[in-house]
Ligand SMILES: O=P(O)(O)OC[C@H]1O[C@](O)(COP(=O)(O)O)[C@@H](O)[C@@H]1O
Ligand SMILES: [Mg+2]
């Protein structure tokens with residue numbers, strides 16, 4: 099039985115967006131249960147097709163997409179843009195909002211019992227489908243994610259700070275637990291898929307080389323590395339503990355702009371992070387100032403504690419001989 103009020107505490111949710119948020123939470127609660135039951139509910143991680151981005155679609159990707167699309171038909175949403183759909187779908191011609199969604203983020207972790215999530219971005223709807231989404235990310239009026247982990251949580255911003263809600267498994271309601279999440283500014287953690295090292299640009303290699311060099315390098319201190327391969331889980335760790343996440347563009351075919359998608363991954367995560375006092379860029383410039391040129395466009399993405407994200411950008415401004423220098427000889431960033 100579905101709870102009438104999936105969101106118990108509504109004071110931070112703009113009234114006009116409450117039907118939409120309730121709908122997202124309702125589906126999030128159902129998905130959380132499906133994920134908890136895992137193989138008891140079927141082969142959730144089985145490959146069932148391929149999406150426009152060329153990624154394999156897992157059974158749970160498709161189930162999640164269908165569940166959100168169906169429920170959002172009666173939630174004042176005009177345009178629905180999903181990672182799992184080729185084009186924007188019109189749900190309710192009278193709807194006021196445009197919703198972009200990554201219905202299931204971290205698909206490679208479905209079968210391994212590691213945190214996965216749903217990421218969403220909300221704009222005011224325009225009269226046409228694509229222009230409702232292909233606009234500067236700072237025009238978002240809401241953005242956030244649901245993380246399905248040991249706990250299920252909703253983390254969301256409407257431009258007035260970032261709020262965190264915990265799904266109470268007893269009442270099946272999201273309960274406000276933090277009204278102004280802040281990204282810790284001191285941390286010694288970085289997150290990057292290091293198997294791509296040989297494909298990275300020189301500034302990214304130099305930045306990571308200097309982290310790995312630890313107290314023997316120009317940074318003169320040791321760092322730790324994490325890589326969950328679920329963007330929601332990395333975001334949640336950084337909101338809790340600080341640090342920096344990088345998915346840069348690299349030299350692999352199709353990865354010139356990295357892997358992550360602007361409209362339904364980077365824009366909303368960037369909004370959440372900036373509203374929590376952190377910083378989000380495309381490695382150099384603010385992500386919220388960027389505009390996707392197509393629905394499934396990718397972008398390099400770097401976010402986390404402000405000073406760390408700024409430092410990554412600064413490595414892109416280093417003179418050539420500094421970037422090329424072995425870390426031991428890189429003078430500019432020596433502490
Ligand atoms: O496997 P890689 O290249 O490390 O990429 C991991 C990244 O891909 C993603 O899984 C992409 O999202 P989807 O699972 O929604 O396609 C991110 O969650 C994660 O940060
Ligand atoms: Mg994703």
Ligand SMILES: [Mg+2]
Nearest residue numbers: 181200202203
């Ligand atoms: Mg996905």
